[in-house]
Amino acid sequence: MRLIDVAKVIRSKNAGPLHVTLDLMFPDKAGFDTASASKSLEAAAIAKLYGVPVEKVTVIPYAPALALKIVIDRPVVAGSPGDRDVYGAQQHRPLLDIVL
Amino acid sequence: MNAAGRLRASGLGPGQEIRVLAASGQLGNGIPEKAFRAGLARNPHVICCDMGSIDPGPAYLGSGTMATSPEITRRDLDLVLTGALELGVPLVIGTAGTAGARPHLEATLTFVRDIAFKKNLTFRMAVIEADILGSELNKYAGAGRSRPLGDIAALDAETIGRAEHIVGQMGIGRFQAALELDPDVIIAGRACDTAVFASVPWWLGYDKAASLHMAKIIECTSLCCVPGGRDAMLGTLDGDAFTLESMNPARANTPLSVAAHSLYEQADPYRIYEPEGVLDISSARYEAVDERRSRVSGAIWQPAARLTVKVEGAERVGERAILCAASCDPRVIERAETIVEEVRTTVAEIIPPDASPYDLIFHVYGKGAVSLFETQRSGQQPSEVFFLVECIAETAARAKAVVGVTKQFLLHHGFPGRLSTGGNIAFPFTPPELTAGTAYRFSIYHLIEVEDDAELFPVRVEQVSGRQADGAVL
Numbered sequence: 001m002r003l004i005d006v007a008k009v010i011r012s013k014n015a016g017p018l019h020v021t022l023d024l025m026f027p028d029k030a031g032f033d034t035a036s037a038s039k040s041l042e043a044a045a046i047a048k049l050y051g052v053p054v055e056k057v058t059v060i061p062y063a064p065a066l067a068l069k070i071v072i073d074r075p076v077v078a079g080s081p082g083d084r085d086v087y088g089a090q091q092h093r094p095l096l097d098i099v100l
Numbered sequence: 101m102n103a104a105g106r107l108r109a110s111g112l113g114p115g116q117e118i119r120v121l122a123a124s125g126q127l128g129n130g131i132p133e134k135a136f137r138a139g140l141a142r143n144p145h146v147i148c149c150d151m152g153s154i155d156p157g158p159a160y161l162g163s164g165t166m167a168t169s170p171e172i173t174r175r176d177l178d179l180v181l182t183g184a185l186e187l188g189v190p191l192v193i194g195t196a197g198t199a200g201a202r203p204h205l206e207a208t209l210t211f212v213r214d215i216a217f218k219k220n221l222t223f224r225m226a227v228i229e230a231d232i233l234g235s236e237l238n239k240y241a242g243a244g245r246s247r248p249l250g251d252i253a254a255l256d257a258e259t260i261g262r263a264e265h266i267v268g269q270m271g272i273g274r275f276q277a278a279l280e281l282d283p284d285v286i287i288a289g290r291a292c293d294t295a296v297f298a299s300v301p302w303w304l305g306y307d308k309a310a311s312l313h314m315a316k317i318i319e320c321t322s323l324c325c326v327p328g329g330r331d332a333m334l335g336t337l338d339g340d341a342f343t344l345e346s347m348n349p350a351r352a353n354t355p356l357s358v359a360a361h362s363l364y365e366q367a368d369p370y371r372i373y374e375p376e377g378v379l380d381i382s383s384a385r386y387e388a389v390d391e392r393r394s395r396v397s398g399a400i401w402q403p404a405a406r407l408t409v410k411v412e413g414a415e416r417v418g419e420r421a422i423l424c425a426a427s428c429d430p431r432v433i434e435r436a437e438t439i440v441e442e443v444r445t446t447v448a449e450i451i452p453p454d455a456s457p458y459d460l461i462f463h464v465y466g467k468g469a470v471s472l473f474e475t476q477r478s479g480q481q482p483s484e485v486f487f488l489v490e491c492i493a494e495t496a497a498r499a500k501a502v503v504g505v506t507k508q509f510l511l512h513h514g515f516p517g518r519l520s521t522g523g524n525i526a527f528p529f530t531p532p533e534l535t536a537g538t539a540y541r542f543s544i545y546h547l548i549e550v551e552d553d554a555e556l557f558p559v560r561v562e563q564v565s566g567r568q569a570d571g572a573v574l
Contacts, residue, residue, distance in 0.1 A: 015367040017154060017542050018250030020472070023363045051475035062369040064386065065360035071367045073251045075472050079157030080541035081417055081459050081492050083472075086157045090470050 003040070003098040006031045010095050014088035015071060017078035022070040022092055032066040038100040046070055049094045102224045103190040104300075105282035107145060113304050117338040119144040121347075122297060122318035123180050125330070127151040127193065128168025131176045135322075135331030135347035140183050142334055142347075146300040147184045149176075150293050150319050151208070152195030154412060154542075155365070162264045162414035162540030164203030170211075173197075177208070178215050185221055185284065192275065192286045192296050199412075200230050200290030201265035208287060213564055220566030223284035228274050228559050230267045230289030232411060234260045236556070240548040249410065249545050259543050263413035266544060271375030271407070274557040275299030281561050289557075290412065292374060293319040297335075307340045309401035312379045314342040316372055317361055317396070324361035325351035341397035343389055353394040355386035375410075375553070377403040406549050409556065413544030418458070420536040421499035423489040423507050425525040432524045433485050435515055436464050439524070440487075443509045450505050451498075458493035458502055487525060492539045503533045 004010065009025035024041070026032040035041055047054040056073040072091075076083045085091060101109065112118060121144035124131045128151060139147075152160075156167045166173060184191035197204025209227065216223070240246045241255035248254060260266070267290035275295055278286045288296070297315035302308060314335040322329040324344070331348035344353040362369045362381060372379040378401075385398040427433060440462045447460065463469040466485035489506050493499040511523045518524075550556065 013365050014155060015365050016249065017158075017545055018252055019367050021363075021365070021367055025360060025363075049475065050473040052473065058367075060369060062363060064384065065356060065363060065369075067360060067363055067369075069363055069366075069369055077252060077542050077545075078155075079159065081490075081539060082461060084463065084470055085472055087155060088472075091472055093471060094473070094475065 001034065001100045003035070003100055004096050006034060006100065010092050012088055012091040014074070014078050018074055020072050020074050020088040020091050022072070022095060024068040024070070024095065026066045029066060032063070032068075034100055035068055036061045040098050040100050041068060046072070049098070102282045103184070103188055103284040104279045106188065107190065107300070108304065112145060114306055114339070117336050118301055118304065118306060120297060120301065120314065120318065120335045120337070121147045122321050122333040122335065123147050123183070124149040124151070124176060125320040125323065126153070127176045127180070128166065128173035128198070130172050131179055132331045132348070133179065136179060136183065138347040139332040139334055140187060143187065144189060144334065146190045146192060147180055148192045148297045149180055150194050150296055152198045152200050152204070152290070156198065158414035158540040158542045160204070161199035161201060161267065161412060162416060163538060164201060164265060166204060166207060167198040174211050174215065177211050178219070181212065181215055181221065181285065182219065185223060190279070190284060190286065190300060192299060194288045194291035194293065194296030196287050196289055199265070199267065200288070201267050202229065202231050202289070205229065205287070205289045212285070212287065216564045217567050222565050224282065225285040225287060225562045225564050226278035226281050226283035226559055227562060228270060228278055228286065228288040228291075228557050230270055230291065230557055232266045232268045232556060234263065234266065237266060237411065237548070245549040246411070246546045249547055252545050255544065255546050260413070262415040263543055264416055264540070266411060266413040268556055269375070269410040269412070270553065270557040271295050271409070272299050272302050273376065273553060274559065276303045277554065278559045279303045281559065283561065294372065294374060301337055306337055309379060309399040310337055310340045310342055310397065312372070312374065312401065313381060313384065313396060313399040314344075316379070317344060317358060320361070320364070322346040322348060322351045323364070324358050325353050326357045327351060341395055343393055343395045345393045349392070352392035355388055355394050358394045358396060359386045375407050377401060406551070407553055408547050409550055409553060411544055411546050411548055412542065414540045415543040417539040417541050418492040418494055419496040419499045420490060420492050420539040421496065421503045421533060422536050423487070423503040423533045425487045425489070425507070425510065425527050425532055426484060427487070427525050428484045429520045429524065430481070431517055431519060433466070433481060436467055436485055439510070439513050439515060440464065442515075443506060443513055446509045447502060447506050451502055456494050456498060458491055458498060460502060460506065461490040463488040463490065496535050500533060500535055507533055
């Protein structure tokens with residue numbers, strides 16, 4: 001099952017200038033439960049997908065909004081020379097290929 | 101007596117509903133007027149606006165300029181100022197002028213005074229500054245009372261000394277101190293978004309957890325709705341629960357849309373960290389009142405033993421120049437990474453970076469220039485690529501010289517199998533190299549522990565007078 005067929009929102013944004021946060025939102029509890037239980041969305045899998053050490057990744061299920069939050073340390077402080085995405089709004093692309 | 105004093109004298113307090121109108125989460129970007137007026141018609145007890153954020157990057161804090169245009173900033177300030185004075189209720193504005201340092205605050209105050217003069221408005225204004233002196237911050241760094249808020253170096257005197265502006269995010273306490281001075285209008289420098297919207301309910305003794313949770317949601321106005329938007333939001337607080345309603349009837353707060361807003365731009369959806377403590381919303385309940393209103397309760401306020409203040413600072417990196425060019429030649433596109441590195445070497449031979457170092461950065465759009473993460477930079481061969489070449493050097497002239505030389509060698513760079521001997525790149529306009537102003541970076545994003553924040557964020561009062569006023573000064 002592909003993540004893009006289950007989730008209704010897959011987005012990214014800065015949470016302060018030092019972190020990027022990725023939100024996956026699901027239309028129903030079944031989708032949320034499937035995603036929460038999937039190994040593909042564990043910190044280790046996300047770390048591999050983004051090419052960062054696992055300690056840089058936090059995954060937080062948020063049941064009240066049927067959502068999963070992923071937080072990754074930014075490799076560059078937002079807006080510093082060498083940054084590529086000041087708001088961090090385009091860092092969700094790797095998630096679109098995930099198979100649950 | 102002025103607006104704040106009248107509110108308190110009216111006996112408004114827990115047991116009665118208090119209506120907080122969130123007019124803007126980004127004042128200066130254009131407040132939708134129809135929804136704002138609908139909000140005024142509901143007789144709010146206070147009007148609140150957030151005017152800034154750290155999100156647009158270090159350029160604004162570094163340079164002391166606003167991200168919003170003077171024309172729209174003025175329009176929005178006029179709208180909320182006039183609205184609040186007509187109703188006779190307090191107006192609270194936080195993070196003045198995008199970044200909330202002294203130049204941002206002063207520029208905002210200049211607009212406010214000018215609007216007052218031209219429209220003949222007279223009112224009492226409390227101003228709260230948020231600048232933190234380097235000498236003051238050094239004391240915290242030296243005493244081990246500061247810590248980085250993520251992957252950024254520990255605070256030291258050199259970093260503090262290089263910062264163009266340093267601000268602290270003030271909490272609710274400073275707004276309460278300002279309210280005690282009985283103003284009509286409060287304009288604050290850098291402030292916690294929540295403090296702007298929760299300050300009046302806290303001051304009047306309302307439930308702290310509910311006040312803060314409501315503030316956290318309405319500070320982005322109607323962003324928590326379906327569909328999301330920027331229209332004014334009304335938060336109505338009574339007891340330990342509050343009701344949310346967008347002032348645009350086309351937008352609905354549903355329990356799910358409101359709960360989902362807790363995720364937005366937050367690293368932790370369950371806890372909201374404030375200078376005075378932590379708001380735990382893990383047990384919050386979201387219920388539908390009707391199709392477009394929700395009711396929220398259940399957050400828990402955990403006061404901290406000591407105040408913590410988030411400190412932000414930006415320093416100058418150099419002067420930036422850029423070059424805009426593109427290619428649709430498959431052989432150029434295929435070898436783009438190699439061409440770029442060879443051109444970089446040639447440029448370094450002509451303008452050696454040793455004497456006056458510079459950064460030369462190639463963003464090759466179409467070949468993985470957007471992702472911050474290395475694993476995502478390959479893909480299918482695109483049919484076009486865009487070269488955004490960026491140089492940051494000590495002077496604007498040098499930065500422009502570097503991108504100028506880069507332009508010429510990128511245009512005529514030879515490589516095996518090259519067919520495009522007329523030029524490797526297309527320029528969309530001339531000159532394709534442009535100066536882009538001073539480049540900054542965030543150098544300080546730290547938390548400090550403070551005993552008392554009164555000295556960090558001083559409050560002053562000013563009597564603002566319209567042109568026909570008798571010149572009475574406080």
